[in-house]
Amino acid sequence: xxxxxxxxxxxKLMKIDVDDHAxxxxxxxxxxxxxxxxxxxGVESEEISMQEIPISNLRxxxxxxxxxxxxxxxxxxxxxxxxxxxxx
Amino acid sequence: xNLKISALEYVQEVQNGxxxxxxxVSKTLEHIQTVDDKLHAFLSVNExxxxxxxxxxxxxxxxxxxGACFGMPISIKDNLCIKDNLTTCASKMLEHxxxxxxxxxxxxxxxxxxxxxxxANLDEFAMGLSTEFSAFGPSKNxxxxxxxPGGSSGGSAVSVSAFECVASLGSDTGGSVRNPASxxxxxxxxxxxxxxxxxxxxxxxxxxxxxxxxxxTVKDSAFMLNLISGLDTNDNTTIDNKNEDYLSGIDxxxxxxxxxxxxxMIGDGVDPSVLSATKDAxxxxxxxxxTCEEISIDMIKYSVASYYTITATEAGSNLARYDNLxxxxxxxxxxxxxxxxxxxxxxxxxxxxxxxxxxxxxxPSAGHAGKYFLKAMKVKSKxxxxxxxxxxxxxxxxxxxxxxxxxxxxxxxxxxxSLFLIDINTVTANLTGKPAVSIPYAISNxxxxxxxxFANSNQDKLLLQAAxxxxxxxxxxxxxx
Numbered sequence: 001x002x003x004x005x006x007x008x009x010x011x012k013l014m015k016i017d018v019d020d021h022a023x024x025x026x027x028x029x030x031x032x033x034x035x036x037x038x039x040x041x042g043v044e045s046e047e048i049s050m051q052e053i054p055i056s057n058l059r060x061x062x063x064x065x066x067x068x069x070x071x072x073x074x075x076x077x078x079x080x081x082x083x084x085x086x087x088x
Numbered sequence: 089x090n091l092k093i094s095a096l097e098y099v100q101e102v103q104n105g106x107x108x109x110x111x112x113v114s115k116t117l118e119h120i121q122t123v124d125d126k127l128h129a130f131l132s133v134n135e136x137x138x139x140x141x142x143x144x145x146x147x148x149x150x151x152x153x154x155g156a157c158f159g160m161p162i163s164i165k166d167n168l169c170i171k172d173n174l175t176t177c178a179s180k181m182l183e184h185x186x187x188x189x190x191x192x193x194x195x196x197x198x199x200x201x202x203x204x205x206x207x208a209n210l211d212e213f214a215m216g217l218s219t220e221f222s223a224f225g226p227s228k229n230x231x232x233x234x235x236x237p238g239g240s241s242g243g244s245a246v247s248v249s250a251f252e253c254v255a256s257l258g259s260d261t262g263g264s265v266r267n268p269a270s271x272x273x274x275x276x277x278x279x280x281x282x283x284x285x286x287x288x289x290x291x292x293x294x295x296x297x298x299x300x301x302x303x304x305t306v307k308d309s310a311f312m313l314n315l316i317s318g319l320d321t322n323d324n325t326t327i328d329n330k331n332e333d334y335l336s337g338i339d340x341x342x343x344x345x346x347x348x349x350x351x352x353m354i355g356d357g358v359d360p361s362v363l364s365a366t367k368d369a370x371x372x373x374x375x376x377x378x379t380c381e382e383i384s385i386d387m388i389k390y391s392v393a394s395y396y397t398i399t400a401t402e403a404g405s406n407l408a409r410y411d412n413l414x415x416x417x418x419x420x421x422x423x424x425x426x427x428x429x430x431x432x433x434x435x436x437x438x439x440x441x442x443x444x445x446x447x448x449x450x451x452p453s454a455g456h457a458g459k460y461f462l463k464a465m466k467v468k469s470k471x472x473x474x475x476x477x478x479x480x481x482x483x484x485x486x487x488x489x490x491x492x493x494x495x496x497x498x499x500x501x502x503x504x505x506s507l508f509l510i511d512i513n514t515v516t517a518n519l520t521g522k523p524a525v526s527i528p529y530a531i532s533n534x535x536x537x538x539x540x541x542f543a544n545s546n547q548d549k550l551l552l553q554a555a556x557x558x559x560x561x562x563x564x565x566x567x568x569x
Contacts, residue, residue: 002450006450007446007450010446010449010450010453011446011449013449014404014408014445014446014448014449015411015427015430015431015434016431016434016437016442016445016446017431017432017434017435018446020439023439023442023443024439024442024443024446027439027443027504028443028446028447028450030504030505031396031443031447031504031505031508032447032450032451032460034393034505034508035393035396035397035451035460035464037389037390037393038390038393038394038397038459038460038463038464038467039459039463040390041387041389041390041463041466041467041470043390043463043466043467043469043470044466046466046467046469046470047466047469048462048465048466048468048469049468049469049472051295051325053324053325057324058324059321059322059324066188066189068188070188073186073188073415074414074415075412075413075414075415075416075417075418075419076413076420076421082413082414083413083421084413084421084426084429085421085422085424085425085426085428085429086424086425086426087425087426088425088426088427
């Protein structure tokens with residue numbers, strides 16, 4: 001069972017305000033509680049399979065010019081900088 | 089002008105000079121004007137479509153080389169980037185976002201002279217299966233507008249079903265192409281993982297999502313696949329399909345093929361009319377020379393929990409980029425402290441996206457990862473093994489696409505767990521990377537039922553042949569719009 005405090009704590013870390021209790025705490029709790037079914041899958045000894053991509057399959061790490069000034073598409077920018085609120 | 093023709097018929101008609109791209113596209117736009125107030129398949133319509141069609145007609149007349157689409161009107165799910173077009177993901181967060189580049193599938197379709205008539209509605213950030221989570225209101229099922237069209241590519245399915253375009257592209261993370269295809273009685277194709285580049289698809293859960301076509305016929309899906317599949321240096325998960333032609337030999341039939349009926353997908357909770365349609369489809373396949381027998385895949389019971397754990401985790405990470413600093417909506421930064429600004433800006437996300445982000449933070453976090461995320465990954469591994477084992481014995485697997493009929497708008501929106509379970513028959517293909525297709529099969533009480541076929545990885549051609557064979561056995565009534 002997941003507690004309300006655990007959900008509120010994670011939400012804060014995710015930068016999410018959970019002002020609407022019914023929408024964000026009760027429903028999230030119900031959703032996570034459903035995941036308890038995973039406990040009966042009996043997969044403890046199972047290996048997690050990974051998809052491996054050899055480095056040779058990756059594209060060259062090189063500069064690809066873009067035909068427009070991307071910075072001008074930003075909402076908040078000054079010169080060549082992204083504008084962000086002050087850190088406290 | 090008959091707007092009800094298939095994509096291949098459209099190409100034929102234009103090639104033969106029976107219709108012009110301009111006429112067809114302008115009639116399509118008129119039709120959208122007439123019906124879309126009611127159906128809400130589109131979030132935006134391309135004002136330049138007629139002009140673009142005219143240019144293609146000009147190319148045809150002057151004998152220039154013309155792309156395989158010949159100006160065919162296509163709708164595009166609004167989580168795919170088209171340069172200089174709004175790409176909203178049906179979210180208030182991206183309401184005014186104009187994409188600075190084309191997705192690879194868009195580049196490919198532009199090269200083939202397709203025309204994008206509009207951006208199709210979806211559940212916000214593709215999270216949902218009814219379009220009810222779209223921040224701009226749900227789409228309606230053309231078979232009965234009180235019912236959901238399925239989702240998340242609901243707008244795409246509605247637009248194809250209601251003749252507002254000839255074909256559409258959607259994305260399928262847990263059934264988002266196949267589910268609305270089933271609910272709206274069109275063909276929905278989820279390819280092998282890696283067959284189609286996702287460059288320019290706004291990320292939700294990268295490890296399992298795929299772009300796929302929604303079309304009126306199986307042949308049209310094969311045609312679309314020919315145009316958009318293949319390697320892409322911008323998506324290193326893409327696989328080399330050696331320019332496979334999915335249309336050639338599509339009528340090869342399925343004689344001698346072995347088909348497994350997935351027991352867990354026809355058990356408890358399946359609507360009786362869906363079950364009887366599935367049994368009917370199985371007997372049709374047998375009459376075409378296939379042998380069918382049941383197979384149990386134990387991990388399917390846990391697939392939905394595994395799916396939501398993994399996708400929420402990836403979504404939590406992918407959606408962290410929406411801090412409203414580099415892009416987003418108009419909301420000045422002055423007077424705010426860094427973290428409080430971001431938390432406030434992120435309130436623009438709708439409730440389902442917000443819930444999944446919270447879950448996505450929770451299930452992989454310290455102290456909880458062992459119980460949730462790692463177990464979900466282990467279920468995914470074991471499910472893949474079981475499915476691979478099944479494909480040693482069978483060429484194809486079969487199940488209903490969705491265990492239930494389309495439901496009424498608003499009926500299930502407050503019960504997230506019951507919404508989860510509707511995905512039970514579709515998530516397996518995503519978790520295992522296998523191709524799967526939904527084929528329109530029956531109409532029950534005026535509502536569509538789709539049948540789903542699966543094949544092993546890279547057996548897309550075989551899958552389309554089987555889907556075509558099944559499709560040929562069906563004659564369905566016309567959509568009542």
